[in-house]
Amino acid sequence: xxxxxxxxERYQHESIEKKWQERWESDALFRTSSDNKKKWYALTMFxxxxxxxxxxxxxxxxxxxxxxxxxxxxxxNVLFPIGFDSFGLPAENAAIKQNVDPRTWTYxxxxxxxxxxxxxxxxxNWEREIITSDPDYYQWTQWWFLQLFNQDLAYxxxxxxxxxxxxxxVLANEQVLNGNCERCDNVVSKRxxxxxxxxxxxxxxxxLDFSKMDWPKRIETMQTNWIxxxxxxxxxxxxxxxxxxxxxxxxxxxxxxxxxxxYMVLAPEHPLVKTITQKAYIEDVQDYVEATTRISEIDRLSxxxxxxxxxxxxxxxxxxxxxxxxxxxxxxxxxxYGTGAIMAVPAHDERDFEFAQxxxxxxxxxxxxxxxxxxxxxxxxxxxxxxxxxxxxFNGTLATEAIKKVTTYLEEQQLGEESITYRLRDWLxxxxxxxxxxxxxxxCETCGIVPVPESDLPVLLPENVEFTTDGKSPLExxxxxxxxxxxxxxxxxRRETDTxxxxxxxxxxQMRYIDPRNKTAPFAQxxxxxxxxxDQYTGGSEHAVMHLLYTRFFWKTxxxxxxxxxxxxxxxxxxxxxxxxxxxxxxxxSRGNVVAPDQQVEKYGAxxxxxxxxxxxxxxxxxxxDPKGMPGIVRWLNRVWNVANHSYTNxxxxxxxxxxxxxxxxxxxxxxxxxxxxxxxxFNTAISKLMSLTSTLGKVQENPSIDNSTWHWAIQTLLxxxxxxxxxxxxxxxELLGQPYSIHKQPWPDYDPQIAAEEILQIVIQINGKxxxxxEVAATINKDDVEKRALQQDRxxxxxxxxxxxxxxxxxxxxxxxxx
RNA sequence: GCCGAGGUGGCGGAAUGGCAUACGCAGCGGGCUUAAAACCCGUCGCCUUCACGGGCUUGAGGGUUCGAAUCCCUCCCUCGGUACCA
Numbered sequence: 001x002x003x004x005x006x007x008x009e010r011y012q013h014e015s016i017e018k019k020w021q022e023r024w025e026s027d028a029l030f031r032t033s034s035d036n037k038k039k040w041y042a043l044t045m046f047x048x049x050x051x052x053x054x055x056x057x058x059x060x061x062x063x064x065x066x067x068x069x070x071x072x073x074x075x076x077n078v079l080f081p082i083g084f085d086s087f088g089l090p091a092e093n094a095a096i097k098q099n100v101d102p103r104t105w106t107y108x109x110x111x112x113x114x115x116x117x118x119x120x121x122x123x124x125n126w127e128r129e130i131i132t133s134d135p136d137y138y139q140w141t142q143w144w145f146l147q148l149f150n151q152d153l154a155y156x157x158x159x160x161x162x163x164x165x166x167x168x169x170v171l172a173n174e175q176v177l178n179g180n181c182e183r184c185d186n187v188v189s190k191r192x193x194x195x196x197x198x199x200x201x202x203x204x205x206x207x208l209d210f211s212k213m214d215w216p217k218r219i220e221t222m223q224t225n226w227i228x229x230x231x232x233x234x235x236x237x238x239x240x241x242x243x244x245x246x247x248x249x250x251x252x253x254x255x256x257x258x259x260x261x262x263y264m265v266l267a268p269e270h271p272l273v274k275t276i277t278q279k280a281y282i283e284d285v286q287d288y289v290e291a292t293t294r295i296s297e298i299d300r301l302s303x304x305x306x307x308x309x310x311x312x313x314x315x316x317x318x319x320x321x322x323x324x325x326x327x328x329x330x331x332x333x334x335x336x337y338g339t340g341a342i343m344a345v346p347a348h349d350e351r352d353f354e355f356a357q358x359x360x361x362x363x364x365x366x367x368x369x370x371x372x373x374x375x376x377x378x379x380x381x382x383x384x385x386x387x388x389x390x391x392x393x394f395n396g397t398l399a400t401e402a403i404k405k406v407t408t409y410l411e412e413q414q415l416g417e418e419s420i421t422y423r424l425r426d427w428l429x430x431x432x433x434x435x436x437x438x439x440x441x442x443x444c445e446t447c448g449i450v451p452v453p454e455s456d457l458p459v460l461l462p463e464n465v466e467f468t469t470d471g472k473s474p475l476e477x478x479x480x481x482x483x484x485x486x487x488x489x490x491x492x493x494r495r496e497t498d499t500x501x502x503x504x505x506x507x508x509x510q511m512r513y514i515d516p517r518n519k520t521a522p523f524a525q526x527x528x529x530x531x532x533x534x535d536q537y538t539g540g541s542e543h544a545v546m547h548l549l550y551t552r553f554f555w556k557t558x559x560x561x562x563x564x565x566x567x568x569x570x571x572x573x574x575x576x577x578x579x580x581x582x583x584x585x586x587x588x589x590s591r592g593n594v595v596a597p598d599q600q601v602e603k604y605g606a607x608x609x610x611x612x613x614x615x616x617x618x619x620x621x622x623x624x625x626d627p628k629g630m631p632g633i634v635r636w637l638n639r640v641w642n643v644a645n646h647s648y649t650n651x652x653x654x655x656x657x658x659x660x661x662x663x664x665x666x667x668x669x670x671x672x673x674x675x676x677x678x679x680x681x682x683f684n685t686a687i688s689k690l691m692s693l694t695s696t697l698g699k700v701q702e703n704p705s706i707d708n709s710t711w712h713w714a715i716q717t718l719l720x721x722x723x724x725x726x727x728x729x730x731x732x733x734x735e736l737l738g739q740p741y742s743i744h745k746q747p748w749p750d751y752d753p754q755i756a757a758e759e760i761l762q763i764v765i766q767i768n769g770k771x772x773x774x775x776e777v778a779a780t781i782n783k784d785d786v787e788k789r790a791l792q793q794d795r796x797x798x799x800x801x802x803x804x805x806x807x808x809x810x811x812x813x814x815x816x817x818x819x820x
Numbered sequence: 821g822c823c824g825a826g827g828u829g830g831c832g833g834a835a836u837g838g839c840a841u842a843c844g845c846a847g848c849g850g851g852c853u854u855a856a857a858a859c860c861c862g863u864c865g866c867c868u869u870c871a872c873g874g875g876c877u878u879g880a881g882g883g884u885u886c887g888a889a890u891c892c893c894u895c896c897c898u899c900g901g902u903a904c905c906a
Contacts, residue, residue, distance in 0.1 A: 010858085178903085218824060218901085225823075228905065252906060265906095307904080337905045344906090351904055423905055544901080578900090615844070616832055621825085629832065632844045638859080685834070688843035698860095764839050769887045771839055809886055815838050819886045 011641035013605025017728040021118055029742060030072075030123040032079050040076035041531050042068040043510055043570070045539030045547075046083045046130075050090060051109040053116035055587060055595045055613075055625060059579040062610040063619050063683055064538040065122035069724035070678050072123070073748040079531055080123055081513040083130035084110050087138075088502045089167055089183060092435040095467045102435040103463065106133060116598065121606045121727050123744070128516045132505035137512065138437040139458035140522040141505055144554070145440055146451050147561055153199045154429075156449065160269065160335070161428055163191040168472065169432045170195055172501060173425050174226070174546045182546075190293070196430035196439060196498065200553045204229070204422045207552055212566075215573040219544045226545040228423025233407050235343065235416035237264060237316040239276055240324055246272060248316055248327070251338035251421050254348065255410060256402035259391040260366035261343035262356070264316050264327045265309065267335035268292040276327060278313025285310055285329060292331045307332050307355045318343075319415040321392070330355060338421050346381060347374075353381035366390050367399060427550065429501040432473045434465060436499030444486035444493035453487055459495070473497060506547055507554035510534050510569060528564055537570035540578070548573070574681055577622020579613070584624050595625055607726035608633045614683035614725065636691050637729055643697050644719060644733045648704060648711045656705040663706055664755055666696050667714050671751035674721045687725065693718055712737075717749050765790045766817040767799055783810045790816050 024030065044064035047057055068080035091102035098105075110131065117124070130137055148154040161170040166186035170193060175182040200207075204227050210220045232253035239248060248264060266273055268289045277285045288310045309330025316327050332351055333342050346356035347365040356363055365374040367385020372378070374389065388397040397405055410416035430439060438459040440452035452459055462481045465474040475481060475497040486493035508522070514531040515523035533555075555569035580586060581593025588594065600609045612633045617623045670693045677686035697714060700706060716737065723730040723743045734743035758779055763786055765773040773795045777786060787808055790796060800820065807819040 221824070222901065225902070230905070232906080250906080254906080305904090332904050332906095334905070339906095342906050349906070351906075354904095421905080541900085584899095618833085623832075626832070626845080629845050635859090636844085642859085684832095685843080688834075691843060702860095762839085766838085766887075769838090769885095774839075807886065809838090811838055811887095815887090817838080817886055 011638055011729065013607065013728070014602075016732045017119075017121060017606050020728045020731045021121060024123075024742075024744075025118070025126070027742075028127070029744060030078075030080070030125060031127060032077055032125060035077060037075055037077040039531055040068075040071040040078045040536070041510075041514075041534045042071065042078060042080045042536045043513075043534045043538070044080075044082070045537075045543070046085050046506070046509065047113070048088060048090070049084045049086050049106055049109040049113055051112060053113050053120075053597055055579050055597055058120065058597050058609065059613050059622070059625075060539060060576055061117075061122060062120060063576065063614055063681065065120070065124075066610075066614070066678065066683065066724040067536060067538070067681065069123055069727065069744065070748065072744065073720070073724065073746060075747065078123075079128075079513070080125055081128040081130075081516075082117065082122075082124040082126070083128075083509065083513070084113070084132065085502065085506050085509070086110065086131050086133040087436045087499075087505055089433065089435070092433060092467070095435075096469060099467075101464070103133070106435075119598075119601055119606055120610070123727070125513075128513050130509060130512050130516050132437075132502070132509065133435070135458045135460060136517075136519070138505070140512065141437045141500060141508070142440040142452070142457050142459060143454060143522060144504070144508060145437075145500065146454060146457075148198060148557060149441075149451055151557070151561070153202065153557060154196060155199065156194060156196050158192065158194045159197075159428075160190045161193050161195050162188045163193075164188050167433075168470075170428060170430065172428045172503070172546075174427075174549070175503075195428050197426040198429050198504075198553070200427045200550075201422060201424055203553055203556050204424050206556060206567075207424075207549065213568045213571050213573070215570075216541075216575055219541060219548060219573065219575065222541075222544040223549055226424065226549065230421045230423075232419060232421065233410060233416050234339070234419040235319060235410060237319060237325075237343065239272075239327075240315040240317055241276060244275060246275065248272060248341050249339045250341050250343045251419060252343060254345065254403070255416065256388070256394075256397075256399075256406045257345040257348045257366050258318070258320050258343065258406060258410075259388075259394070260345040260347045260364045261318055261325060262346060262362040262364055263325050263344045265330045265333045265342050265344055265355070266312075266327065267333040267340040268329050268331055269335035270329070270340045272341075273312070273329055276312055276314040281311060281313035285312055288329060295331070307351065307358060309355065309359065311359075319410075319413075326361070328355075328359070336425065337423065347378055348381055348383055348385070350381045350383075353378070364390055367402075427501075427553070429504055430498035431501055432476075432497075433499050434461070434467075434474045436502060437505060438475070439496040439498055439500055441496040442484060442486060442493045443496065444489060444491065446491055447486055447488040447493075450486055450488050450493070456487070473499075475499070503546060503550050504554075507550045508558070510537075510551070511558065511564070522563075525563075532564055533566045533568060534570040535572060537573045538576065539573075541575040574620070576619050579622055580624045582624055582626045582628075595627060600627065600630070604630050604634055605637075605728070607729050608637055611637070611687060611725055615687045617684055619681050619683055636687075636694060637726065639694050639698060640718065640722065641729065641733065643694060643701055644715050645736055646701065648701055648708065648715075654705070655707045659700070660706040660710055661759075663696070663700060663710060663714055665758070666693060667717050668751040668753075668756035671717065671721065671749045672753070672756055675748070675751070678724065683725070690718065690722055690725075693721075719743060720746055720749050761813050763790070763813070764815040765793065765796060766815060767796070768819060769817060772796060772799055779813065783812070786810060786816055790818065 044061050068078050072078045086106050091106045094100055094105045095102045132138060145154060162176045164171050164181040164186055166181055166184035171181060176188050179188055181188055208224060208227055208229060230253050232251055233255040234249055234251050235255060236247040236249050239246060307330060309328045312327050312329060314327045315324040318325050344352040346352040346363045363378055365378060366388055368374050368387060368389050369382055369385045372382060385399055387399060388394045388402055407418050438461055440457060440459045442450045442452060444450050462478055465478060467474055482495040482497050484493055484495050511523050514527040518524055551569055558564045581591060583593050585591055585593060608630060612630055615633060616625060670689050673689045674686045719730045719733055727744060731743050760776050761779050763775050763777055764771055773793050775789055803820040805818045805820055809817040
């Protein structure tokens with residue numbers, strides 16, 4: 001088979017890939033059928049239509065496609081849909097900068113990406129495509145909003161919100177990373193604004209339960225930390241000022257340290273600050289509160305910063321010791337967590353200790369410690385002590401029982417109660433932007449907040465709006481759009497001009513795919529029963545506490561509305577890693593390390609690009625993509641082409657039974673290995689096994705000694721195993737071999753463990769753990785015979801001389817270790 | 821700081837208690853060719869030896885074991901997440 005190929009016989013990816021993509025599409029090959037096969041809902045996170053499919057998209061989607069194709073060949077009825085998460089800020093920014101309509105910009109990008117996605121050769125169910133900015137999609141996003149509103153899960157409230165000056169809008173907590181905007185990286189500040197929220201905190205406890213699905217531990221941990229459940233107690237402190245009846249409520253995880261609470265701290269934003277501040281301190285306090293608002297969130301959160309605060313002049317009464325304790329305000333106490341106020345126990349809390357040192361406040365240890373003399377001034381706070389001291393009748397209580405005992409006492413005395421606090425905040429979903437789903441609410445002076453009747457949906461986004469460079473929402477300036485009649489009293493009213501966070505659009509999209517053209521409901525019950533939940537979800541882990549938390553929340557509201565049955569939306573989740581540039585950094589235009597998929601496809605073909613992305617390493621680890629490695633994959637595909645496309649003739653007409661058996665064994669081993677690897681998303685090792693089989697077949701072809709039917713079976717098996725990975729070349733070769741269309745409709749090959757089992761084994765002989773010799777034995781051999789054979793080897797006799805073995809360890813089928 | 825993943829040839833990586841470096845890239849040598857491309861074959865961790873062979877090697881150090889890249893302890897580095905959450 002050396003050389004000699006005429007050009008027309010050579011593998012040419014351009015024509016082949018185009019040919020099959022068109023054929024599959026016109027035949028609707030990957031449309032779901034309604035037969036009795038077991039369903040498999042495979043979902044890859046849908047892209048934002050940025051205008052170009054980049055290597056990261058390929059890295060996420062191509063392996064997902066392989067998995068879906070494997071399931072299809074394994075006999076499942078597979079739903080593997082695709083669409084576009086097409087609302088969002090980039091379109092609006094393009095509108096402001098380039099003076100193009102966001103709609104035009106978005107739909108042009110979608111058009112372009114349609115072509116690029118088709119070039120991937122993925123087996124998407126295109127007939128179910130959804131585009132979240134289409135009115136017939138966002139009508140149902142609005143419908144969801146109304147359902148949540150009716151269930152009291154959507155509400156409007158005034159709150160300190162994260163304001164991004166770059167995006168000119170508020171953000172949810174999850175969308176602020178290290179004090180910066182998740183999208184544009186601008187420093188986020190706080191603004192007090194009236195905003196719409198989804199009551200995700202209602203599901204905090206249930207969202208901590210991951211037992212009904214199989215997700216990566218890492219994501220579970222991240223969500224658990226984000227929800228941040230803390231057990232403790234709420235305790236009320238009286239304020240020692242005449243005519244002030246309010247109490248200061250604190251949350252603490254350490255009620256057992258209450259006798260050590262020597263001062264209190266309110267967050268600067270705490271509503272009681274004004275009430276309690278004494279005359280002589282008003283100026284200082286006001287200055288401090290103002291200064292706090294000027295400090296950026298990022299500085300305020302820095303643990304490096306020295307703690308600051310001011311005394312209010314007021315005192316509270318420690319509810320158990322009845323001592324007067326000073327009330328301070330300090331920015332190390334956050335208004336957004338717990339009650340926005342703390343009891344400070346400097347002896348047993350590092351932060352309180354640091355603050356007490358700085359302002360010379362009293363430190364009273366209420367636990368003793370094996371290594372610390374608590375009668376001397378403490379050098380540092382310690383959190384875990386031995387038993388209670390300075391705590392009146394609790395003295396002597398062991399640390400292990402302290403929390404429970406003190407909490408019970410507080411409850412008996414009606415001073416406090418057991419309590420659980422979460423870090424999770426309600427989801428802020430309103431955005432002061434144009435290019436999003438309009439919130440279906442009307443504000444009426446007489447009737448208040450009035451939901452738009454479902455029959456009036458969708459509330460359409462107006463077209464041809466004006467964009468100004470100051471980034472203000474065009475909707476607010478469009479009176480003819482927002483001036484409407486109140487659905488209740490018919491008086492003039494104002495339409496809500498905020499739009500919905502795009503993460504809402506993507507929170508329920510997996511449910512729409514099952515019935516994407518439904519005009520009367522988000523989806524029909526019969527399809528929900530047929531397809532939901534998603535069996536395998538794949539995508540990046542950057543959405544751990546955003547999309548992946550939001551979609552679980554949405555699903556639970558859907559379940560409580562009776563729309564779906566199961567408790568979780570995605571049963572299995574797999575996170576791919578991040579594909580990097582050749583230099584090991586994230587691909588970015590500024591670094592100049594971007595690999596354009598279109599060029600790779602043009603040069604090497606989609607099959608080669610898919611395979612190379614999967615071959616470079618484990619999918620969950622990501623890593624650098626180096627186009628220099630492409631020749632290896634291209635060579636392999638060429639070898640497959642040559643080995644399958646060249647005639648095989650056993651001229652001598654005689655078969656070598658050993659060779660025949662060896663080939664059968666190798667093929668069965670490959671089926672077993674590749675099946676297992678693909679099921680575990682270990683594409684790199686699957687491809688290496690297929691490369692090895694290809695080499696073996698090449699050698700057999702050069703020296704034909706097996707019968708023709710075994711040869712053809714081996715070649716066909718190779719193609720079947722490769723079909724999910726390289727769908728085009730395998731389809732072409734399948735046709736050239738005269739097999740029935742399509743290879744992608746064929747059943748996945750089975751293997752026989754008996755045929756796959758080795759008959760002859762190589763046993764390593766070690767002396768004191770070092771390899772000294774190897775012998776070949778029959779697989780059926782027993783320990784004694786291996787020992788005998790090993791000790792008879794000349795080389796072993798020589799090395800052992802007259803030493804007698806102390807111990808002989810035999811690992812069946814692998815190794816024998818002689819210890820002397 | 822805390823949590824998680826990782827550190828293996830010149831490079832991407834394989835091996836999760838039993839032959840370290842599978843598979844591939846790059847390199848080197850050869851074949852085919854007028855030549856090139858393509859294709860095919862061989863070789864390819866380090867030290868030592870004419871050779872057969874021997875010794876060393878999985879970030880560093882220690883431990884467990886007949887046997888450790890793999891398990892345990894200490895430390896270093898890289899990447900990701902998170903950060904005054906009372």
